[in-house]
Amino acid sequence: MLPAGVPLSHLGTSALLLLQLLLPSASAFFPNVWSLLAAPGSITHQDLTEEAALNVTLQLFLEQPPLHQPPLRLEDFLGRTLLADDLFAAYFGPGSPSRRFRAALGEVSRANAAQDFLPTSRNDPELHFDAERLGQGRTRLVGALRETLVAAKALDHTLARQRLGAALHALQDFYSHSNWVELGEQQPHPHLLWPRQELRSLAQVGDPTCSNCEELSCPRNLLGFTLLTSGYFGTHPPKPPGKCSHGGHFDRSSSQLPRGGINKDSTSPGFSPHHMLHRQAAKLALLASIQAFSLLRSRLGDRVFSRLLDITPATSLSFVLDTTGSMGEEINAAKIQARHIVEQRRGSPMEPVHYILVPFHDPGFGPVFTTSDPDSFWQQLNEIHALGGGDEPEMCLSALELALLHTPPLSDIFVFTDASPKDAFLTNRVESLTQERRCRVTFLVTEDPSRVQGRARREVLSPLRFEPYKAVALASGGEVIFTKDQHIRDVAAIVGESMAALVTLPLEPPVVVPGRPLVFSVDRLLQKVTVRIHGEISSFWIKNPAGVSQGQEEGMGPLGHTQCFGQFWMVTMSDPPETGTWEIQVTAEGTPQVRVQAQTSLDFLFHFGIPMEDGPHPGLYPLTQPVAGLQTQLLVEVTGLGSRSNPGDSRPHFSHIVLRGVPEGAELGQVPLEPMGPPERGLLMASLPPALLSTPGPLSLELIGQDGGGQGLHRVAPQPCTVVPVLLELSGPQDFLTPGSKAPLSLRISSFLAPQDLDLRTSINPSFAITSNLSRACLGLNESAWGRLWLEIPDSAAPNSVVMVTVTAVGREASPVPPTHAFLRLLVLAPAPQDHLSAPAHSPGPVITTATPVFHPSTLVTQGRAGRGMAGNTCWGTTGGVLLLLGLASW
Numbered sequence: 001m002l003p004a005g006v007p008l009s010h011l012g013t014s015a016l017l018l019l020q021l022l023l024p025s026a027s028a029f030f031p032n033v034w035s036l037l038a039a040p041g042s043i044t045h046q047d048l049t050e051e052a053a054l055n056v057t058l059q060l061f062l063e064q065p066p067l068h069q070p071p072l073r074l075e076d077f078l079g080r081t082l083l084a085d086d087l088f089a090a091y092f093g094p095g096s097p098s099r100r101f102r103a104a105l106g107e108v109s110r111a112n113a114a115q116d117f118l119p120t121s122r123n124d125p126e127l128h129f130d131a132e133r134l135g136q137g138r139t140r141l142v143g144a145l146r147e148t149l150v151a152a153k154a155l156d157h158t159l160a161r162q163r164l165g166a167a168l169h170a171l172q173d174f175y176s177h178s179n180w181v182e183l184g185e186q187q188p189h190p191h192l193l194w195p196r197q198e199l200r201s202l203a204q205v206g207d208p209t210c211s212n213c214e215e216l217s218c219p220r221n222l223l224g225f226t227l228l229t230s231g232y233f234g235t236h237p238p239k240p241p242g243k244c245s246h247g248g249h250f251d252r253s254s255s256q257l258p259r260g261g262i263n264k265d266s267t268s269p270g271f272s273p274h275h276m277l278h279r280q281a282a283k284l285a286l287l288a289s290i291q292a293f294s295l296l297r298s299r300l301g302d303r304v305f306s307r308l309l310d311i312t313p314a315t316s317l318s319f320v321l322d323t324t325g326s327m328g329e330e331i332n333a334a335k336i337q338a339r340h341i342v343e344q345r346r347g348s349p350m351e352p353v354h355y356i357l358v359p360f361h362d363p364g365f366g367p368v369f370t371t372s373d374p375d376s377f378w379q380q381l382n383e384i385h386a387l388g389g390g391d392e393p394e395m396c397l398s399a400l401e402l403a404l405l406h407t408p409p410l411s412d413i414f415v416f417t418d419a420s421p422k423d424a425f426l427t428n429r430v431e432s433l434t435q436e437r438r439c440r441v442t443f444l445v446t447e448d449p450s451r452v453q454g455r456a457r458r459e460v461l462s463p464l465r466f467e468p469y470k471a472v473a474l475a476s477g478g479e480v481i482f483t484k485d486q487h488i489r490d491v492a493a494i495v496g497e498s499m500a501a502l503v504t505l506p507l508e509p510p511v512v513v514p515g516r517p518l519v520f521s522v523d524r525l526l527q528k529v530t531v532r533i534h535g536e537i538s539s540f541w542i543k544n545p546a547g548v549s550q551g552q553e554e555g556m557g558p559l560g561h562t563q564c565f566g567q568f569w570m571v572t573m574s575d576p577p578e579t580g581t582w583e584i585q586v587t588a589e590g591t592p593q594v595r596v597q598a599q600t601s602l603d604f605l606f607h608f609g610i611p612m613e614d615g616p617h618p619g620l621y622p623l624t625q626p627v628a629g630l631q632t633q634l635l636v637e638v639t640g641l642g643s644r645s646n647p648g649d650s651r652p653h654f655s656h657i658v659l660r661g662v663p664e665g666a667e668l669g670q671v672p673l674e675p676m677g678p679p680e681r682g683l684l685m686a687s688l689p690p691a692l693l694s695t696p697g698p699l700s701l702e703l704i705g706q707d708g709g710g711q712g713l714h715r716v717a718p719q720p721c722t723v724v725p726v727l728l729e730l731s732g733p734q735d736f737l738t739p740g741s742k743a744p745l746s747l748r749i750s751s752f753l754a755p756q757d758l759d760l761r762t763s764i765n766p767s768f769a770i771t772s773n774l775s776r777a778c779l780g781l782n783e784s785a786w787g788r789l790w791l792e793i794p795d796s797a798a799p800n801s802v803v804m805v806t807v808t809a810v811g812r813e814a815s816p817v818p819p820t821h822a823f824l825r826l827l828v829l830a831p832a833p834q835d836h837l838s839a840p841a842h843s844p845g846p847v848i849t850t851a852t853p854v855f856h857p858s859t860l861v862t863q864g865r866a867g868r869g870m871a872g873n874t875c876w877g878t879t880g881g882v883l884l885l886l887g888l889a890s891w
Helices: 013-021 033-037 045-063 084-092 099-114 134-153 157-177 275-308 325-345 374-382 396-406 424-437 467-476 485-491 494-498
Strands: 317-322 355-360 369-371 412-417 440-446 479-483 502-504 518-522 527-543 549-551 560-565 568-573 580-599 603-612 619-623 632-639 653-661 667-672 674-676 683-688 697-706 712-716 721-723 727-731 742-751 756-765 770-772 776-779 783-792 801-811 820-828 855-857 865-868 874-877 885-887
Touching: 045 084, 045 099, 045 157, 045 275, 084 099, 099 157, 099 603, 099 619, 099 632, 134 157, 134 275, 134 820, 157 275, 157 820, 317 325, 317 396, 325 374, 325 412, 325 440, 325 485, 325 494, 355 374, 355 396, 369 374, 396 412, 396 424, 396 467, 396 756, 424 467, 424 721, 424 820, 440 467, 440 485, 467 479, 479 485, 479 527, 479 580, 485 560, 485 568, 502 712, 619 632, 632 653, 632 697, 653 683, 667 683, 727 801, 727 820, 742 756, 742 776, 742 801, 742 820, 756 770, 756 783, 776 783, 783 801
Parallel strands: 317 355, 317 412, 412 440, 440 479
Antiparallel strands: 355 369, 502 580, 518 580, 527 549, 527 568, 527 580, 560 568, 603 619, 603 632, 632 683, 653 667, 653 697, 674 683, 697 712, 697 721, 727 742, 742 783, 756 776, 756 801, 770 783, 801 820, 855 885, 865 874
C-alpha cells in the first residue's frame, strides 16, 4: 500500500504503474519455536534490517546495470520473496555465491539484536528511545551512524556493521517505543537522521502522558495531547508520576501507577500493551531503515557501500610474506600469483574487493598495507624484496594476527615462509581469531634442507617446529603445504584456485588410515572437483562411482587431469563429475594430507545463540562459539537455494547436522534440523543439548540432506567451531572513544560445566594502557564473575583508528582447560561539530528544513522470513509491498 500522507500528485504515470506492480497477494507468516513462545506473527529487528538492506541492494542493482548480464527488471522481483540468492544470480550471473553478502547482513542483524542483551546497552534508555530520552537518543543514533561511516572508510567493515546494527536497533525502536504512531503519523520522523534539526513538540518532565490501565491491552491509555513521548522501562531512571511505561511482562515500571504501557514491539498483549499498532510501527521502522541505508549509500558511494555489505561474489586477497634473504623464490611466486589474479579478474564480478599485505622477518613484522585498488596493491607488493638473514624462527604468527585484524570475514589468507614461528605463544589466540573472523589460513612452506644461503641455523631445530602452523590451519579450515624452491611457483597456483568460491567436501574418515580408502560424495550441484594430495606419497588412486579409477600418472586420464610438483599432487576431474560415492586410496610415509574441493553455490552459514528469557526481551543471545555445558541453539542458513535456481525441481531438503571431533573425525552426535520460514530462505535451527557439548575442543559441522531428485547432499562447514570451557563476554561503551579519554569496559565470565580456576590476561592492539579489577576468577558450577577494565586512549592516538582488545581466560594448574578468548573492536574518533552529518564534505547539498521531505521515487519489495523481534524476541513477519518515496537529503 502507499504510505498515507503522500499525495498521488507526487507520482507520475510510470510511478502509478509501478504501484500496481507492488501490490502482491498476501503471504503467510512462518513461526518458529521462539515466536511461538513469545509473539507469533511479529515483525522482528532482523526482518526490518534485512528487508531494508535487500531493498537498497535491489535499488543499487537497478541503477547500476551489470556489465556482463542483461539489466535487471523490477517486475521480476515483485510478488515473490526477495532473496539475496536471486539478486546475485540476476546481477552477477547464475550460481554466483551470495554467502559473504548474507554473512554481512547476519553481522548487522546480530549486532542489532545484541543491543537487547549486552550489559552496556540493554538498560540504557538513550539506546532504545525509552524514558523520554528522545533528543539524547537521536544524538546517540546519529553518532552510531557516524561511526559506521568512519569505520567503513577505514576499511574495518566488521566494526562498521556492529555500529550499523546498533544504530538500526535504536532507529527501529523509536517507532515501537514512542507514541509517533499513536499521533497519527504515516511517515518516518523527518528529523531523526539529520542532527541540524531539533526534535520539537516533546513532552516535558511535568507533562502527564498516560492514564492507568489494568489490562494487558491498553489501546486508550495515552492522554489526549500532541506531544511526543516514550515509555519508561524498569527502574533506571525511575518513572515520574503520570508518565507512560514501556509495558509488558519484563517491565517493572508498568506495575507503578499509571500501570500498563505503550510499546508496540510485538503482536502479543503480554509483551506489548499497544500490540494492535505493531504493524503500523513496523511499517514506519522499515521505511526508516531503508532511509538510513540509502543515506549511508549516498555518503559512502556505491563502491564503499557495496564493501560495507559485501555486495559482491568476490573475496579478498590477503598475503603474509616472509621477507628474509632466503625468500626470493617465494616472494616471486606470490607476486606472480597476485599479478595473475589481478589481471585475470579485473573488471569481472570475481575481482578481489580488498587487498591486504603484511611482511615479516625477525624481529619485526608489518606494517599492514590495505587497499581496494589492485594497482596500488601490485605496486606495494612489487617493492618487497628478500633482504637480510637471521635465525630461522621468525615473527610469522604476529604478522598473521595483524593480517587477521584487517582481513574481512570469510576470506582466505596465504602465508609464504620457509621458517618456523618465533612467536609460537600466540598459537591459541590466532586459532581463536581465525574462527572469530571465519578466515581460512593456508601456509605455503618451502622447507629445503639443501638451501644454506640467507638463513642461519645456529642450532638443531625440532621436527615439530611447524606444529603451530598446523594447529592454526586446522582451526581455520586451511592447510599447511610443504614444498621446495623449484616447485613453489606451481604450488602457489592454489592461491587463485582457492579464491574461486570452493567448498571443501567431507571425507570419511577425515584423515588417511593405512589400508583404508577415503570416501566422499559428489552431487549434481558440484562442478570442477579437485583432489589435492601432499606428503611423502608412494602411490594413490581415485575411483568414481562407476568403478573407473585413475592413478598418479601425470597428464590426462579417464577421470581428469593429474599434475605433480614434487610431493604435491593435484587431480582436476573432468566436468560433469559422476554423481555418487568416490574413493581415494593413498600409500605414503607419515601422514599425508588429502583435500577434495569443488565449486557450487550450495553452501551454508552457521552461528549459535543462547535462549534468553530473563532479560528486557525474550530471544536468542548470539554467540561466536558454543559453551561447554550450556543449552545452545545452532542456526543454519543454507545459501544457493534461490527461488529460481532449479525451475521445475523440488527444493533440496536438509534433515540433520552431524557433529564430529577434530581432527580424528569421531562422530559425537546428530541433531535434527527444524525448518524456519519459507523453504527458499534455507533457515534451519537445531538444539544442541549440554551433553553434546560436554567436552571443550574443536568440532566440525556436517549438513545432511537430499536434493530435489532424492540424491544425497553433504556439506561440511568451511572451518570447525570450538566448544569453549567458559562463557567470556566483553563489552565496551556504546559511544566512540576520543584521544585523551579513559573508557570503561565490562567483563563477565561464567562456567556451566565444572568449577574453574582461571587467570585473565588482556592484550591491546595498538599497545594502549589498560587496567583491570579482575585478574583471577575462581568459579563454581553455574557461577559468574564480573569485572571492570579501564582503557586509556593517549592524546597521541590517531583519530579514525580501531583498537582491538583481547581478553583471555587461561586455566591455572589446578584447572587445565583450553584458553577462551573474547575480542572487542572500538573506534577512536576526534570530537565532531554538531552538524558533522548534515552534508558531504565536498558539497553543501540540500538539507531538510521542514516536516515534508524532498521526495525521490524508490522501490520496496518485501519478504517473509525469520529474525529477531523489534524488542529482541525471535519471531516471524512480513510487510505488504509499498511504493517508497524517500527524502534523500545529503547527510
